[in-house]
Amino acid sequence: MKMKDYPPLIWRYSSVSQLGLSVVFLLIIFAYWDSLGDMVYRWNTKEEYGYGYFIPFVSAFLIWQRRNQIIVREFVPSWYGFGVMLFAAVLFILGEIATTYTLVQYSLVIAIIGIALALMGWQAFKLVMGPLFLLFFIVPLPPFIYNTLSGKLQLISSEMGVWFIRQFGISVFLEGNVIDLGHYKLQVVEACNGLRYLFPLVSVAFIAAYLYKVEMWKRGLVFFSSIPITVFMNSFRIGVIGLLVEYWGVGQAEGFLHYFEGWIIFMTCLLILLLEMSLLARMGAHTTSLREVFGLEWPEPLPAGLEKRIWSISSVHYGLLAAAVFIALGSLYVKQQVMVQPPRLAFSGFPQQIGEWAGKDETLEQIYLDSLKLDDYYLADYQNQQGDFINFYAAYYASQQAGSAAHSPRACIPGGGWQIEDVTQIKIPGVDVNGRDLQVNRLVIKQGDFKQLVYYWFQQRGRNITSEWLVKWYLFQDGLMKQRTDGGLIRVTTIIGPGEAWADGDRRLAEFVKEVAPLLQAYIPE
Numbered sequence: 001m002k003m004k005d006y007p008p009l010i011w012r013y014s015s016v017s018q019l020g021l022s023v024v025f026l027l028i029i030f031a032y033w034d035s036l037g038d039m040v041y042r043w044n045t046k047e048e049y050g051y052g053y054f055i056p057f058v059s060a061f062l063i064w065q066r067r068n069q070i071i072v073r074e075f076v077p078s079w080y081g082f083g084v085m086l087f088a089a090v091l092f093i094l095g096e097i098a099t100t101y102t103l104v105q106y107s108l109v110i111a112i113i114g115i116a117l118a119l120m121g122w123q124a125f126k127l128v129m130g131p132l133f134l135l136f137f138i139v140p141l142p143p144f145i146y147n148t149l150s151g152k153l154q155l156i157s158s159e160m161g162v163w164f165i166r167q168f169g170i171s172v173f174l175e176g177n178v179i180d181l182g183h184y185k186l187q188v189v190e191a192c193n194g195l196r197y198l199f200p201l202v203s204v205a206f207i208a209a210y211l212y213k214v215e216m217w218k219r220g221l222v223f224f225s226s227i228p229i230t231v232f233m234n235s236f237r238i239g240v241i242g243l244l245v246e247y248w249g250v251g252q253a254e255g256f257l258h259y260f261e262g263w264i265i266f267m268t269c270l271l272i273l274l275l276e277m278s279l280l281a282r283m284g285a286h287t288t289s290l291r292e293v294f295g296l297e298w299p300e301p302l303p304a305g306l307e308k309r310i311w312s313i314s315s316v317h318y319g320l321l322a323a324a325v326f327i328a329l330g331s332l333y334v335k336q337q338v339m340v341q342p343p344r345l346a347f348s349g350f351p352q353q354i355g356e357w358a359g360k361d362e363t364l365e366q367i368y369l370d371s372l373k374l375d376d377y378y379l380a381d382y383q384n385q386q387g388d389f390i391n392f393y394a395a396y397y398a399s400q401q402a403g404s405a406a407h408s409p410r411a412c413i414p415g416g417g418w419q420i421e422d423v424t425q426i427k428i429p430g431v432d433v434n435g436r437d438l439q440v441n442r443l444v445i446k447q448g449d450f451k452q453l454v455y456y457w458f459q460q461r462g463r464n465i466t467s468e469w470l471v472k473w474y475l476f477q478d479g480l481m482k483q484r485t486d487g488g489l490i491r492v493t494t495i496i497g498p499g500e501a502w503a504d505g506d507r508r509l510a511e512f513v514k515e516v517a518p519l520l521q522a523y524i525p526e
Contacts, residue, residue: 012071014310020321021119027324028111031092031331035104042140048196051203052138058207062131068299073124074309077316081118081125085323088114092327096334097479098472105139111327118320130210137203146411150195154419157235164239170246178448179238181246197266198230205273213293218280222273229272237265340483341398342525347378350394350523355515357382357390372407373397378523382512390512391493396524398486400475406489408468409443409456418445418452425466428510431517433464438517441466444502451496453505455513460487462526488524492516 013021029036043052063070088111095103113132117125141149162174165181173180205226209219278290352359359380364372376396383389397406413420422444431438443454458465461478465471471487479485492512494505 012308012310014313017311017313017317020313020317024115024320024324027328028108031324031328032104032108032111035095035101035108038101039105039138039140046140048199049140051200052140055134055138055203059131059134062134062207062210063128065296065299066127070124070127073120073127075119075124075311076121077314078118078121078125079316079319080122081114081116081120082316082319082323084114084117085111085320089323089327089330093330093334094476096331097485098476100142100472102139102142106136109135109139114323115320118316134203134206134210137199137206146195153195153198153231153234156231157238160232160235161238161242164236165242165246168243170243172242178446179242181242197234197269198227201226201230201266201269201273204270208273208277208294211294211296212277214281215284215286218284221280222277225276226269226273229269233265233269233272341486342484344396344525345522347376347394347396347523350378350380351519352380354382354512354519356384357512357515358384359392374406375399376523388508389495390508392512392516393491393493394488394520394523396486396488400485400487405475406458406471406487409454409489409491410441410468413443413445413454418447420445428513428517430514433517438464438513439466440513442506452493453496453502453509454491454493455509456489456491458487458489459520459524486525488520490520490524 039052043049088107091103091107091110095101095105095107109132112135116128116132120128140146158174158179162172162179165172165179170181202223205223209223212219212222274290277294281288281290281293352361359382362379362381364377364379372395374395375398378392378394380392381389382392395406400406410420410423420443422442424442425439426442427437427439429437433439438457440455440457443456445452445454458468458471460471460474461482461484463474465474475485475487492509494508496502496505
């Protein structure tokens with residue numbers, strides 16, 4: 001909008017309206033404070049989310065960029081925005097009770113969008129919709145989804161990297177995520193999964209598509225192409241590292257050079273994105289240069305003498321205040337709700353002799369206890385007369401509210417450097433649970449030449465569950481209906497020794513589970 005197109009007035013909120021909006025935002029901050037803390041913690045501890053600090057500022061800048069168009073637009077308060085706020089409130093309560101900070105954090109973004117839509121109305125909201133939707137990229141993925149994605153990307157990057165190395169006539173063998181060059185084994189660990197490029201690049205691609213003034217299909221292509229670009233370039237990086245190690249030694253895969261290569265690859269991804277945008281600008285019926293359709297437009301200063309008008313307070317504004325109060329009260333309800341805690345035996349009295357299995361107690365380090373936030377646990381190594389070893393771990397949570405819930409092994413195992421190669425659900429015959437055979441998750445994990453087999457399941461208020469999603473649903477259901485969110489996690493692990501088959505591990509674990517499962521009810525009550 002050019003200066004000459006401005007109408008002869010600008011719109012402002014009254015002092016009372018500004019006070020009311022301040023109360024709304026203070027209530028929102030109060031309700032979401034814990035989830036905001038969790039989000040910042042993830043930004044600090046996960047390099048792939050470190051860009052999250054910048055997104056709110058970028059979003060605010062993009063809105064400021066259009067401030068001249070916004071302040072001359074008459075807002076028409078919309079009840080649709082109030083409906084979005086109510087949806088955010090429901091998602092907030094669901095996330096708090098189901099102990100899923102990700103839902104709470106998405107709820108916060110949706111609440112902000114709902115407030116903007118309610119205040120501005122659809123026509124004015126379209127001016128800020130893109131920058132506000134950018135805020136979705138600040139929310140980290142749930143750990144078990146992140147680790148599943150990480151594992152798949154490690155395998156894809158390893159396979160493509162090996163293909164690249166073989167194009168240079170180098171003999172190389174791939175086992176899982178370990179690239180065997182003969183004299184050196186290159187392990188594609190979590191840090192090499194490509195997510196450190198993917199998340200920031202997808203965010204940058206969204207911003208680029210927003211600023212890209214071309215047809216919608218071209219903007220969508222720019223955004224979605226950032227995913228294959230990242231995967232391909234990360235695989236290319238792994239292939240290059242393999243070549244450098246082959247010809248110049250293992251030092252090429254370590255230290256400063258390793259991180260410098262990562263920076264070069266990310267900058268290359270950005271360059272590819274710009275080249276793609278330049279080519280797309282020259283395609284179709286309306287061809288143009290990238291300079292003409294991509295870039296920031298700085299707002300012009302407003303002309304002097306504009307008349308100021310005050311927006312009137314409407315029923316929608318009172319509705320927003322009511323929705324914010326509802327969210328804040330919901331937060332208080334969840335935090336202060338007294339959950340039923342049924343009687344149980346402490347794991348300190350768990351038997352060390354289970355059938356033919358003799359156990360030796362172990363303890364978790366404080367750093368892990370601080371992260372797990374459990375109320376009671378038992379960790380022991382069991383051995384039978386044949387010399388077979390089983391590691392047994394049981395965790396109990398008296399209340400699984402947001403920030404304190406059973407951690408899925410699928411999220412924790414990769415953090416220890418293990419690669420999850422296979423995940424299936426199997427039944428253990430002879431272990432009866434509510435008239436059916438016990439079902440467990442079966443994980444095949446490897447770390448270099450070392451192999452382990454893991455069984456785990458969630459024992460939750462009389463249910464044995466293998467799905468992380470169902471665990472969250474039943475937490476929400478039982479929290480509302482039974483005032484109970486207690487529950488536990490059971491994990492058994494065995495090493496697959498040299499010359500052993502996976503079936504040998506299955507036999508050991510099944511025999512142990514048959515002995516230990518009947519004992520657990522006293523320690524993890526129904």
